[in-house]
Amino acid sequence: xxxxxxxxxxxxxxxxxxxxxxxxxxxxxxxxxxxxxxxxxxxxxxxxxxxxxxxxxxxxxxxxxxxxxxxxxxxxxxxxxxxxxxxxxxxxxxxxxxxxxxxxxxxxxxxxxx
Amino acid sequence: xxxxxxxxxxxxxxxxxxxxxxxxxxxxxxxxxxxxxxxxxxxxxxxxxxxxxxxxxxxxxxxxxxxxxxxxxxxxxxxxxxxxxxxxxxxxxxxxxxxxxxxxxxxxxxxxxxxx
Numbered sequence: 001x002x003x004x005x006x007x008x009x010x011x012x013x014x015x016x017x018x019x020x021x022x023x024x025x026x027x028x029x030x031x032x033x034x035x036x037x038x039x040x041x042x043x044x045x046x047x048x049x050x051x052x053x054x055x056x057x058x059x060x061x062x063x064x065x066x067x068x069x070x071x072x073x074x075x076x077x078x079x080x081x082x083x084x085x086x087x088x089x090x091x092x093x094x095x096x097x098x099x100x101x102x103x104x105x106x107x108x109x110x111x112x113x114x
Numbered sequence: 115x116x117x118x119x120x121x122x123x124x125x126x127x128x129x130x131x132x133x134x135x136x137x138x139x140x141x142x143x144x145x146x147x148x149x150x151x152x153x154x155x156x157x158x159x160x161x162x163x164x165x166x167x168x169x170x171x172x173x174x175x176x177x178x179x180x181x182x183x184x185x186x187x188x189x190x191x192x193x194x195x196x197x198x199x200x201x202x203x204x205x206x207x208x209x210x211x212x213x214x215x216x217x218x219x220x221x222x223x224x225x226x227x228x229x230x
Contacts, residue, residue, distance in 0.1 A: 009154060034217050043118070043204055043221030044157075090156060094217045101172070102217045104149075106156040 002027040004074075004091045006105035014113050019063075019078040021108045023091030026072065032094040033074045034102070035065055039087045047089070050074060061085070086112045116141045120205050120222035127199075127229050133192045135225045137205035144209065146188035147219065150174060151202040160203075163188055192227060199229045 007022040025031055032051050036044040048059025055067045061084075065076045076089060091105040118139045127133050139146065145164045149157040159172030163182040177196025182188055188207075192199045203226075206219040 032217050036219075041224065041226075043206070043223050044219070045221070046218055049217060092217065101159055101162070102219060103159075104157040106154060 001103070002031055002093045003103060004033070004093045004105040006091050006108050008108055009106065010109045010111065012111040012113060013081045015083055016080050019076070019081045019085065019110065021076040021089050021091075021110065023065075023074045023076065023105060024072050025074060025091075025093050027093065033065075033067065034092040035059065035063070035074075035076050036090045036092060036104075037061075037087050038090065038107075044090060047076070081110075081112045083112050083114075086110055118205055118207055118220055118222035120203075120225050123223065123225060125225060125227050127227070129229055130194045132194055133199070133227060135190045135192070135203055135205075135227070137188045137190065137222060138186055139188075139205075139207045139220075139222075140186065141207055141209075141220060142185075143207035143220070144185070145207060146182070147206040147208075148172075148178070148180065148188070148190045149204045149206065151204055151224075157204065160190065199227060202226050 003026045005024045034049045035047040037047050038044045047063050048057045050057050050067045058064045063078045088107045088109045090107050092102050121136045147162040148160040151157050158174050160178050161180040163169035166185050169182050179191045202224050204224045205222045208219050
């Protein structure tokens with residue numbers, strides 16, 4: 001089965017600094033990979049997805065992620081953090097064993113400080 | 115506006131009681147899902163349904179039950195057999211059986227269940 005590992009349960013950055021949230025995947029076949037964002041006490045919202053087209057994927061709110069097969073990674077970045085980016089971020093992968101199942105990582109909580 | 119509505123947002127129950135969480139969508143999506151969220155564990159799939167009158171167990175189905183009598187509705191019952199029911203429950207949907215493969219889920223705002 002496919003899985004994702006998010007390195008770092010908490011990340012803190014200063015406003016205006018680079019945001020880097022790490023995600024590594026485990027898959028024997030080309031995966032579909034996703035980043036979702038969750039604001040406090042809300043559901044999740046899709047930020048961006050990789051579905052085997054361009055390796056650099058641009059999403060909403062200025063976020064982007066790069067699929068690197070050699071490193072089995074799909075890290076999420078944003079050049080300049082904003083206070084409104086404070087949230088929990090989840091990396092996810094399609095489980096091709098039962099294709100409708102999306103498997104999530106354990107999440108990374110992003111804190112943005114002044 | 116189209117979306118997913120979960121109710122209630124907060125729910126308190128005594129141990130041993132069954133509880134039903136509501137999930138309604140007006141997106142005309144075929145597939146619906148229930149996830150459980152616990153701190154530090156991410157989201158875990160409880161049940162999912164790709165079509166009316168059919169559903170499949172997810173990774174942690176024990177102690178839960180669902181029904182899918184209408185396309186728009188996918189209620190979740192947390193039974194007294196669930197050993198640790200206190201959690202945040204999220205309902206989601208996706209467009210169709212083929213589009214389910216894209217992984218694009220639309221989520222409700224969640225229901226927080228606390229068992230006393």
